[in-house]
Amino acid sequence: MNSKPATFLLQHLHxxxxxxxxxxxxxxxxxxxxxxxxxxxxxxxxxxPDIRLRxxxxxxxxxxxxxxxxxxxxxxxxxxDIPFSVIKVQVNAxxxxxxxxxxxxxxxxxxxxxxxxxxxxxxxxLNDQCETFMLALKRGSGxxxxxxMSADSxxxxxxxxxxxxxxxxxxxxxYATQHQLxxxxxxxxxxxxxxxxxxxxxxxxxLYARWPHFAQATARSALLCAEQEALLxxxxxxxxxxxxDQQGSLxxxxxxxxxxxxxxxxxxxxxxxxxxxxPSREQLQRIWDEVALSREDAQAQLVLGKMMVRRFRQRLYVxxxxxxxxxxxxxxxxxxxLELPDGLGCLIADHVLTAQTADCLIRQxxxxxxxxxxxxxxxIIEKVGRDRAxxxxxxxxxxxxxxxxxxxxxxxxxxxxxxxxxxxxxxRQSLTENNEALWRIxxxxx
Ligand SMILES: Nc1ncnc2c1ncn2[C@@H]1O[C@H](COP(=O)(O)OP(=O)(O)OP(=O)(O)O)[C@@H](O)[C@H]1O
Numbered sequence: 001m002n003s004k005p006a007t008f009l010l011q012h013l014h015x016x017x018x019x020x021x022x023x024x025x026x027x028x029x030x031x032x033x034x035x036x037x038x039x040x041x042x043x044x045x046x047x048x049p050d051i052r053l054r055x056x057x058x059x060x061x062x063x064x065x066x067x068x069x070x071x072x073x074x075x076x077x078x079x080x081d082i083p084f085s086v087i088k089v090q091v092n093a094x095x096x097x098x099x100x101x102x103x104x105x106x107x108x109x110x111x112x113x114x115x116x117x118x119x120x121x122x123x124x125x126l127n128d129q130c131e132t133f134m135l136a137l138k139r140g141s142g143x144x145x146x147x148x149m150s151a152d153s154x155x156x157x158x159x160x161x162x163x164x165x166x167x168x169x170x171x172x173x174x175y176a177t178q179h180q181l182x183x184x185x186x187x188x189x190x191x192x193x194x195x196x197x198x199x200x201x202x203x204x205x206x207l208y209a210r211w212p213h214f215a216q217a218t219a220r221s222a223l224l225c226a227e228q229e230a231l232l233x234x235x236x237x238x239x240x241x242x243x244x245d246q247q248g249s250l251x252x253x254x255x256x257x258x259x260x261x262x263x264x265x266x267x268x269x270x271x272x273x274x275x276x277x278x279p280s281r282e283q284l285q286r287i288w289d290e291v292a293l294s295r296e297d298a299q300a301q302l303v304l305g306k307m308m309v310r311r312f313r314q315r316l317y318v319x320x321x322x323x324x325x326x327x328x329x330x331x332x333x334x335x336x337x338l339e340l341p342d343g344l345g346c347l348i349a350d351h352v353l354t355a356q357t358a359d360c361l362i363r364q365x366x367x368x369x370x371x372x373x374x375x376x377x378x379x380i381i382e383k384v385g386r387d388r389a390x391x392x393x394x395x396x397x398x399x400x401x402x403x404x405x406x407x408x409x410x411x412x413x414x415x416x417x418x419x420x421x422x423x424x425x426x427x428r429q430s431l432t433e434n435n436e437a438l439w440r441i442x443x444x445x446x
Pocket of ligand 1: 026
């Protein structure tokens with residue numbers, strides 16, 4: 001092999017990373033990420049000394065060889081003076097299959113490990129892109145799914161580059177051979193029960209043999225789909241902004257008077273922006289028919305992965321799916337601060353209480369009991385009447401609390417009156433002074 005592939009690869013990497021300089025390579029130890037990492041180290045050593053390069057390996061704990069892979073990756077990095085770290089993750093295989101669960105755990109670990117301004121680089125190549133496209137085709141995806149992988153994207157607060165996306169596996173192999181790279185062959189890659197492996201091992205070789213440019217052709221189709229999607233994003237962004245409020249809910253009325261195709265495109269973009277999984281065509285129709293257009297008093301909802309779509313007062317909401325808590329009493333040791341759930345803030349006692357008062361928090365205070373409590377969160381403390389159920393209903397309605405939130409917001413008894421814990425809604429009256437009282441915190445039963 002001559003020196004062409006190496007020079008070509010370095011030039012290619014140089015172009016693809018642009019002005020990114022803090023680089024974290026997702027390093028599995030396989031051929032692709034080994035070429036990426038070795039190529040970037042070469043670039044750093046010969047052309048771009050200001051590159052700050054590191055490698056991150058995720059230990060999924062799924063293969064009996066996992067520890068050997070870590071050792072291999074460590075040596076690989078040591079030889080090239082690349083800082084190396086490993087993160088062990090728990091893979092929950094019930095979460096949509098082992099492949100998907102490993103991927104979720106991996107990307108979670110990446111996002112937690114990246115530092116400010118650091119760019120993540122993964123090593124997918126042209127043949128991976130072709131497989132991703134074919135898998136989307138098999139699922140019956142629309143243009144968004146058929147766009148396959150993007151070479152440069154941003155999600156969850158970091159930038160992800162895939163600099164090898166338009167190079168073939170053969171080109172990477174040529175570099176690896178020339179540089180005598182050693183890499184890991186994951187035994188699970190030979191298992192055709194996995195859809196991607198089935199395509200890679202049993203189907204695509206015939207297509208590549210018949211049509212040598214098949215991978216490039218599918219990658220071009222993917223790019224064209226991505227361009228169409230980007231154009232639609234641009235054209236719909238103004239409307240979407242108008243229909244969405246500060247809490248991120250979407251106006252049902254605003255969607256009634258637009259064409260069905262426009263409505264679907266708007267709904268998809270809104271769901272995407274809320275971090276929900278992309279719905280199928282049928283699910284999207286159900287969101288409109290069964291949730292958006294449901295009777296005013298109906299409590300319709302549609303579950304999408306770990307999220308659900310609900311309607312309240314002519315607006316659609318995307319919410320994390322969660323278990324309602326009924327009539328739960330939060331126990332508070334006033335020597336500690338009490339973290340209210342769902343990010344509502346915390347309660348802090350001004351001074352440490354005696355044991356006698358500390359354990360009496362789930363009943364009304366005796367007349368002679370006095371403690372000082374400082375309420376640390378900004379928000380409303382709304383006073384209502386004495387009958388708890390009626391009060392709660394009135395309170396929720398006045399505050400515009402959707403039904404699904406009602407059993408989530410702590411109610412607080414203060415001076416024998418019921419209040420909603422602050423934080424969830426906008427401030428009407430914030431309690432900033434110290435109050436003498438004993439606090440009892442309960443979850444209301446909706
Ligand atoms: N164990 C790992 N540790 C660090 N990075 C990894 C690991 N496994 C995979 N990667 C990174 O992810 C890239 C894609 O890997 P692979 O094709 O196996 O995953 P996938 O799930 O099929 O793809 P994707 O992550 O794009 O969904 C690799 O090139 C590598 O950069």
